[in-house]
Amino acid sequence: MGDFKWLHLSDLHFRECEGFDMNLIIDRLKTVLRKETEDQGFRYIFLTGDLADRSDYSAVEPRIKELLLDSGIMEEGGRVFWACGNHDIPSRKKRIRKQVIEEIRDRKKTDKTFEYEFADEESREVLLGVFDEYYKKRKSLFHMEAEEYPHQVIHTDDLEIVMLNTCLTSCDDEDEHKLYLREAGLIKLFHEIEPGKPVFVMGHHSLNYLADADGGKLLSLFQEKNVSLYLCGHSHRLGVRPLSETMQEIVSGGFKEDGYAVISFFTGVYRESEGTYQLFPYTYRSGSMNWAIDYQAVSGMEEGKTYQAALIRKGGEEELSDLTIRCQKLFQEISNGKEANIDRLNQIGERRLRK
Numbered sequence: 001m002g003d004f005k006w007l008h009l010s011d012l013h014f015r016e017c018e019g020f021d022m023n024l025i026i027d028r029l030k031t032v033l034r035k036e037t038e039d040q041g042f043r044y045i046f047l048t049g050d051l052a053d054r055s056d057y058s059a060v061e062p063r064i065k066e067l068l069l070d071s072g073i074m075e076e077g078g079r080v081f082w083a084c085g086n087h088d089i090p091s092r093k094k095r096i097r098k099q100v101i102e103e104i105r106d107r108k109k110t111d112k113t114f115e116y117e118f119a120d121e122e123s124r125e126v127l128l129g130v131f132d133e134y135y136k137k138r139k140s141l142f143h144m145e146a147e148e149y150p151h152q153v154i155h156t157d158d159l160e161i162v163m164l165n166t167c168l169t170s171c172d173d174e175d176e177h178k179l180y181l182r183e184a185g186l187i188k189l190f191h192e193i194e195p196g197k198p199v200f201v202m203g204h205h206s207l208n209y210l211a212d213a214d215g216g217k218l219l220s221l222f223q224e225k226n227v228s229l230y231l232c233g234h235s236h237r238l239g240v241r242p243l244s245e246t247m248q249e250i251v252s253g254g255f256k257e258d259g260y261a262v263i264s265f266f267t268g269v270y271r272e273s274e275g276t277y278q279l280f281p282y283t284y285r286s287g288s289m290n291w292a293i294d295y296q297a298v299s300g301m302e303e304g305k306t307y308q309a310a311l312i313r314k315g316g317e318e319e320l321s322d323l324t325i326r327c328q329k330l331f332q333e334i335s336n337g338k339e340a341n342i343d344r345l346n347q348i349g350e351r352r353l354r355k
Helices: 020-036 060-069 094-106 113-119 121-128 132-142 185-190 212-224 320-335 342-354
Strands: 004-009 042-047 074-082 152-155 160-163 199-202 227-232 239-244 247-251 264-271 276-285 290-293 306-308
Touching (some): 020 276, 060 074, 074 132, 094 113, 094 121, 113 121, 152 185, 185 212, 212 227, 212 239
Parallel strands (some): 004 042, 042 074, 160 199
Antiparallel strands (some): 004 264, 152 160, 239 247, 276 290, 276 306
């Protein structure tokens, strides 16, 4: 483990025939990424879906090689992870798949409808059969093998990365609060997370897009495993939303000139010795035709803010981040003129040293 930098891009919507403006945006993006990595390259690049546009993959490979793989912005041995987006799904089998998904959404007799359909071999094949092109392209570009199960945990030296396929029941533009993931396999999946490292989860959709019961129960799994970040996209707008005291949902913007999208991305820096990280939001300014760090583009985000990461400890011991937060609160009380509880400070210090 050690300090590392990451890049979070989403909703690039690469197309073969881009106009002048988007080509300029991409060209300037290459410049700012090279400048960003002059001293330290990205160890991890997280792509949270929609590299293709309307399931057209023709421009994905050349653009990814130009922008990321052949641009020299990654550390040696750096890795790229790509979660599937709704535009990465081809339209074939769309009618049959949409019918299955509408039955899942419309049936009111049980809140376990998705789980039942997912367990049914025929319905499962309909739901999963549209991801072949995504898996093929992901393997070709990033050497990631497809697995039978649609979600996976990836172990790295620095991180535990959980990749969720939030597009299992995505089929139209009416997805908000209608997506389903909850089934028994997720519990087994989260048990694969190894202790002692930060946990990043990535998927295409914000948790707001999940059906209410699914969102709440998935969040409880996140909390149990001390997830630090949930990285996503889809909305084409920048966002940082606290899910708990040590967990943030990070929404990266989109690359579509549609009058709505905030053309943007995030970089991040993790500092192992402190167990903290910082986020840097970049937006493209059409007036100056250039990229710049822009905290004002993210509602409620403080410039230079340091976030505390959560760490799972072996043997059920209390996580390091919780101890750090308690110390920070106590020292804040002291700085505000409140009486210090020395016994509490000593107890926390002793537990910190035992780790």
